[in-house]
Amino acid sequence: MAEVGNGHYSSGTGHQYDRDKEVKAFDESKRGVKGLVDAGVTKIPLFFVEPPEVAAGGWSSTDDETGARLNIPIIDLGGAGKAGQRREEVARMIGRACETWGFFQVVNHGIEQKVLDGMIEGGRRFHELPGEEKMRFYSRDSKRKVRFYSNYGLYEARCANWRDTLLLEVAPEPLDPHEIPLTCREEAIECWKNMSALGNTLLELFSEALGLQSSYLQNIGCSEGQVLLAHYYPACPEPDLTLGVSKHSDPDFFTILLQDHIGGLQVLHQGQWVNVTPVNGALVINIGDLLQLVSNGRFKSVEHRVTASAVGQRISIPCFFLNNRFPFRVYGPIKELLTEDNPPIYKDILLHEFLSHSRAKGLDKALDKFKLCQ
Numbered sequence: 608m609a610e611v612g613n614g615h616y617s618s619g620t621g622h623q624y625d626r627d628k629e630v631k632a633f634d635e636s637k638r639g640v641k642g643l644v645d646a647g648v649t650k651i652p653l654f655f656v657e658p659p660e661v662a663a664g665g666w667s668s669t670d671d672e673t674g675a676r677l678n679i680p681i682i683d684l685g686g687a688g689k690a691g692q693r694r695e696e697v698a699r700m701i702g703r704a705c706e707t708w709g710f711f712q713v714v715n716h717g718i719e720q721k722v723l724d725g726m727i728e729g730g731r732r733f734h735e736l737p738g739e740e741k742m743r744f745y746s747r748d749s750k751r752k753v754r755f756y757s758n759y760g761l762y763e764a765r766c767a768n769w770r771d772t773l774l775l776e777v778a779p780e781p782l783d784p785h786e787i788p789l790t791c792r793e794e795a796i797e798c799w800k801n802m803s804a805l806g807n808t809l810l811e812l813f814s815e816a817l818g819l820q821s822s823y824l825q826n827i828g829c830s831e832g833q834v835l836l837a838h839y840y841p842a843c844p845e846p847d848l849t850l851g852v853s854k855h856s857d858p859d860f861f862t863i864l865l866q867d868h869i870g871g872l873q874v875l876h877q878g879q880w881v882n883v884t885p886v887n888g889a890l891v892i893n894i895g896d897l898l899q900l901v902s903n904g905r906f907k908s909v910e911h912r913v914t915a916s917a918v919g920q921r922i923s924i925p926c927f928f929l930n931n932r933f934p935f936r937v938y939g940p941i942k943e944l945l946t947e948d949n950p951p952i953y954k955d956i957l958l959h960e961f962l963s964h965s966r967a968k969g970l971d972k973a974l975d976k977f978k979l980c981q
């Protein structure tokens with residue numbers, strides 16, 4: 608079996624494969640994975656090939672021990688407003704979902720369907736622009752608040768993913784709307800405003816579920832920074848050999864994710880990959896590493912991945928709640944949550960320490976390094 612992901616690779620045919628050179632050429636084409644598909648590739652480049660035990664074709668299970676299909680919880684936010692009748696009940700349900708799954712879907716979240724559909728279509732229009740037009744947004748410079756790229760960490764990752772991304776850093780500093788590509792400008796602004804409001808409601812519910820004042824998590828800056836992405840997963844000619852996103856947990860406080868009807872997102876639950884089945888109009892919410900940290904491990908930042916598919920294209924729109932513009936902010940387990948029976952399990956850490964470790968680790972779980980007892 609061929610060995611991949613260690614710089615130089617010697618294929619079964621005996622010729623030398625220069626991985627670094629291929630990766631660089633791919634990056635410098637500035638056309639992303641969509642560019643490969645448009646060029647008509649029928650075999651994926653080797654730097655996309657996951658080891659066989661990792662690729663999606665190798666393992667997937669979605670049933671519990673009774674054979675019933677496992678699913679992440681779906682929570683109805685109707686009546687969960689500030690003075691709503693279901694507020695307490697919903698906070699409890701959310702708390703349970705965050706403790707057990709780290710993932711749930713919400714319906715009746717108050718964001719109009721046309722805003723969601725508009726953003727999916729806006730994302731699609733951007734990624735389906737002619738290559739030359741998209742190229743001018745192509746960048747890996749994290750100082751740029753608007754950038755198109757394929758594979759965050761392309762050069763560091765063991766293996767590339769079958770996916771392109773448009774990134775918009777919408778907060779904490781206001782993003783000049785003129786910087787956003789015209790093909791999705793209005794849609795992105797509308798989507799972000801709505802997701803930002805929903806994010807604040809969720810933070811209140813998370814705070815209440817933890818037994819804290821409603822505004823606690825907002826007050827410590829959990830919704831200060833927001834990054835809106837439009838991922839594009841082209842159809843893949845060899846979907847069993849690669850992934851749309853490798854297994855990872857999100858390095859933020861939490862994520863709101865809009866996905867289209869294609870599917871492919873999977874959550875690692877009790878050792879099994881569970882499909883996050885698309886529900887029309889629903890949004891997927893997941894806890895990130897930083898909420899796991901501040902909740903002292905009570906809320907779980909759960910690993911997930913996206914499979915590649917022969918059908919497509921799939922579009923997803925995550926909004927990450929993370930502020931990487933205040934690198935010297937310190938986060939650690941919230942003191943009010945600690946007792947003799949619940950001592951801190953993590954250190955207090957500087958945001959930039961955590962983020963640079965998380966970046967260096969690529970897409971693996973970074974929080975473990977900051978445990979007090981290793």
Ligand SMILES: O=C(O)CCC(=O)C(=O)O
Pocket residue numbers: 838852857864866872911912913923924925
């Ligand atoms: O596209 C998806 O469904 C998930 C993407 C994801 O996990 C991420 O961007 O961190």
Ligand SMILES: [Fe+2]
Pocket residue numbers: 855856857911
């Ligand atoms: Fe993720």
